[in-house]
Amino acid sequence: MALCKSRCSGGFMALPTTHSQRTPVFHNRHYAPQMQSQANHPDRPIGYGAFGVVWSVTDPRNGKRVALKKIPKVFESITSCRRAYRELRMLCTFKHDNVLSAVDIVHPGHVDLFNEIYVVSELMQSDLHKIIVSPQPLTADHVKVFLYQILRGLKYLHSSGILHRDIKPGNLLVNSNCLLKICDFGLARMEEPNESIIMTQEVVTQYYRAPELLAGATHYTQGVDLWSVGCIFAELLSRKILFQADSPVQQLNLIMDLLGTPSLEDLAKAGASDGATKYILQRPHKAPALATLYNLSNQATHEAVHLLCRMLVFDPSKRISCTDALSHPYLDEGRLRFHTCMCKCCHNMPGGRQYVSDFEPSNPKLFDDSYELNLNSITKVKDSIYKFVLEKQRTSVPLCINMASPSYKSFQRSGVAPQPDKGSSPQLW
Numbered sequence: 001m002a003l004c005k006s007r008c009s010g011g012f013m014a015l016p017t018t019h020s021q022r023t024p025v026f027h028n029r030h031y032a033p034q035m036q037s038q039a040n041h042p043d044r045p046i047g048y049g050a051f052g053v054v055w056s057v058t059d060p061r062n063g064k065r066v067a068l069k070k071i072p073k074v075f076e077s078i079t080s081c082r083r084a085y086r087e088l089r090m091l092c093t094f095k096h097d098n099v100l101s102a103v104d105i106v107h108p109g110h111v112d113l114f115n116e117i118y119v120v121s122e123l124m125q126s127d128l129h130k131i132i133v134s135p136q137p138l139t140a141d142h143v144k145v146f147l148y149q150i151l152r153g154l155k156y157l158h159s160s161g162i163l164h165r166d167i168k169p170g171n172l173l174v175n176s177n178c179l180l181k182i183c184d185f186g187l188a189r190m191e192e193p194n195e196s197i198i199m200t201q202e203v204v205t206q207y208y209r210a211p212e213l214l215a216g217a218t219h220y221t222q223g224v225d226l227w228s229v230g231c232i233f234a235e236l237l238s239r240k241i242l243f244q245a246d247s248p249v250q251q252l253n254l255i256m257d258l259l260g261t262p263s264l265e266d267l268a269k270a271g272a273s274d275g276a277t278k279y280i281l282q283r284p285h286k287a288p289a290l291a292t293l294y295n296l297s298n299q300a301t302h303e304a305v306h307l308l309c310r311m312l313v314f315d316p317s318k319r320i321s322c323t324d325a326l327s328h329p330y331l332d333e334g335r336l337r338f339h340t341c342m343c344k345c346c347h348n349m350p351g352g353r354q355y356v357s358d359f360e361p362s363n364p365k366l367f368d369d370s371y372e373l374n375l376n377s378i379t380k381v382k383d384s385i386y387k388f389v390l391e392k393q394r395t396s397v398p399l400c401i402n403m404a405s406p407s408y409k410s411f412q413r414s415g416v417a418p419q420p421d422k423g424s425s426p427q428l429w
Contacts, residue, residue, distance in 0.1 A: 041065060043407040047127075047170075052186070055411055056123055059103075061397055066103060067124070070411065071117040074385075081381040082372065084117055087185045088385065090162070091119060092392060093367060097344055098153030100124075100173060100183040105389045107398040114386055118401060124173035124181060128232070132169055132239055140299045141337065142178065143236045148326070148334030149180040150229055152360050155322035157182070158222045159362035161191050165203040167228035169235065179342055190369050195219045204228060206251055207241050211262075211314050214252040215280070216273030223316030226325070230311025237304065238296040249279075256280070259314050260288035266315040303330040326360050335359055 047054040052071045059066045074084045091102035106118035128146065131138070150172060157164055164171075165187040173181045187203050198218045204210065210227035212220050234242040243258075245251040256262070262270070267277050290312075293305045300308075307330045310320035325331070339346050345356045375381045401408060 043405075043411075045411075053411075055407075057407075059120065060399070065123045067121045068106075069119045069121065071119070073115075074117055075115060075378050075382050078376070078378055078381065081378055081385070082375060083186060085375075085381055085385050085388075086369070086372070087188065088117060088119065088388070089369075089371065090185045090188060090367065091121065094156075094160075096153060096156045096363075097179070098149045098181055099156055100181045104396065104399060105392055107393060107400040108386055108389050109400065111383075111386050114382065117385070117389075120399065121183075122181075124183075125175050126173070127170050128172040128174055128180070128236075129169035131174060132235055138236060138239070140301075141333065143233075143299060143304075144331060144334030145178055145337050145342075146172075146174075146180055146236060146334075147229075147233055148331045148338055150182070150232065151322050151325050151331070152338075153180070153182040154225055154229065155326060155360055156363050157188075158225070158322055161366040162188055163191055163220075163222060164188050164225050166205060167225050167232070168205045168208045169232055172232070177342060190367060191221065192219065206248060207231065207244055209248070209251065210316065211252060211255050211259075212270040212272070212316055214248050214255070215267070215270055215276035217271030218273075219271055221316055222321070223319045226311055226319050226322065227316075229325075230308055233304075233308055233311065234293070234296055237299050237308075252276075252280075253283075255314075256283070256286055258289055258292070259312065261286045262314040269315040269317050301330075303328070306330070323360075 041056075041058055043055055043057045045053060046056045046067070052069050054067050054069045056065060057068045058064070071084050071087070073080065075081050088102070088105070091100070092105075094101040100121055102119050102121055104120040106120065108114045108117075150167075154164065154167070162185075164182065164185065166184060167182070171182065171184040173183050189199075192199055196219075199220060201213055201216065201218070204213060204224060208228040208231045210220070210224040213224060231242050243251055243254045245254050261283065262280065264277075264281075267280065272280070290305075290309055293308055294300050307320075307325065307328045310328075311325070313319040320328075326335075339355060339359055340353065345359075345361075347354045371384065375384060
C-alpha cells in the first residue's frame with residue numbers, strides 16, 4: 001500500500017481519478033517526495049481480531065505509515081453491519097489524545113461491490129499486551145503513566161455515553177514514547193438508561209470480564225469497563241493475568257477467591273441471575289483475600305493497592321468511576337509526566353510550559369446514535385454506510401485499494417481470527 005506512481009506499481013493503496021470508477025486507478029503525480037524507499041517499509045500485518053485485520057501500510061498522499069483495518073463480511077447479518085457502522089461512526093467522531101480515531105476511509109467503489117470496509121488510522125508501534133509479555137522492564141513510572149492514559153481516554157468515552165465493552169491490553173495501543181490510545185470499538189455501544197432492556201452478555205474478553213457479566217446480568221453500566229481496567233492495572237504490576245481461568249464459572253470462582261463471597265445485597269446490585277445466585281450461595285463461604293494484592297510485585301504500594309481495590313469491587317455501583325480514579329493520589333506522577341512532555345493539549349512557551357486548566361476533559365456532547373433509527377434491514381444499513389463514506393471523502397483526495405498489488409492478495413487471505421487470550425461465551429445459568 002505504498003505510493004503508486006503508475007498503473008504497474010506494486011503499491012497497496014492507490015488514488016482513484018474519480019469517485020465513480022469501479023476499479024482502482026493511479027495518479028501519475030508523485031504525492032510524497034519525502035517518502036523513503038518502499039523496500040524499507042514493507043506492507044505487513046500487525047494485528048488480528050474477531051472483527052477485523054490490521055496492516056501497516058503507506059498513505060500515498062503523504063508517504064506516512066498508517067494502519068489499515070479491514071472489516072470483512074460486514075453485510076452478512078443485520079447485527080454485524082450495524083456494529084460495523086457504529087464503530088465507523090465512533091472512529092470518525094472521537095477527538096482525544098488517548099482514543100484512536102479514523103484518519104480516512106478507503107473509497108468503497110461501486111455500491112454493488114461494496115462488501116468490506118477499510119479504515120485508515122494513525123499507526124501505533126505496539127500494544128500493552130505485547131509490552132507486558134516482553135522482557136522490557138516496566139517501572140512504577142511506566143505503570144502510572146499507562147494507567148493514567150487508560151483512565152483519561154475512558155473518561156472521555158464514558159462522558160460521550162459510550163461503553164467500550166472490550167477493554168484489554170491488546171486493545172490499548174502504545175508508541176515508543178509511551179503514548180497510549182484505546183482502540184477497537186467493535187463491541188462498543190451507548191449506555192442503556194432503561195434497566196428493563198436486555199443487553200448482550202457476549203462482551204469483554206473473559207479474563208477482563210466483570211463479575212456482573214459472569215453472573216448473568218442482563219443490564220450493566222460503565223462499571224464493566226472499570227473492572228477491566230482494574231484487571232489490567234494488576235497485570236501491569238505483576239506481568240501476569242490476574243484472573244486466568246478456563247471457563248466463565250472458574251473465572252467467577254477466582255474472583256470470589258480474592259474478593260470473598262458476595263452478600264445477597266451485592267448480588268442483587270450486580271443483577272446476578274437466580275442460577276448464579278444459587279450457585280454462589282451454595283459454595284463454601286470465602287473471606288476476602290485482598291491483602292494478597294501486595295504480593296503482585298514490589299510496585300504494589302499502599303496507594304496502588306488502595307486504588308486497585310476500589311476498581312475490583314463486586315457491586316458495580318460501589319466500583320470507582322473514571323473521574324474519581326483520576327483524582328487518586330497514585331496517579332499524580334502519571335498526570336505530571338503525561339502533561340509535561342507527552343500530551344498535545346499543553347504547550348512549551350518562551351516563559352515555560354503552558355498547562356491547560358482541565359487535564360482530563362470530558363466530551364461536552366453525547367455520541368449521536370440517532371442515525372440508527374429505522375436501520376432495520378441490511379440493505380438500509382449498507383446504503384447508509386455507503387453514503388456516509390462518500391460524504392466523508394468530499395473534502396479530501398480519496399483512497400482506494402490496488403487489487404493488483406501482491407500485498408493485497410496476502411491482505412485478502414488474512415481473515416479475522418480469534419485473539420490468543422480467552423473469549424469464552426457467557427455461562428448459561
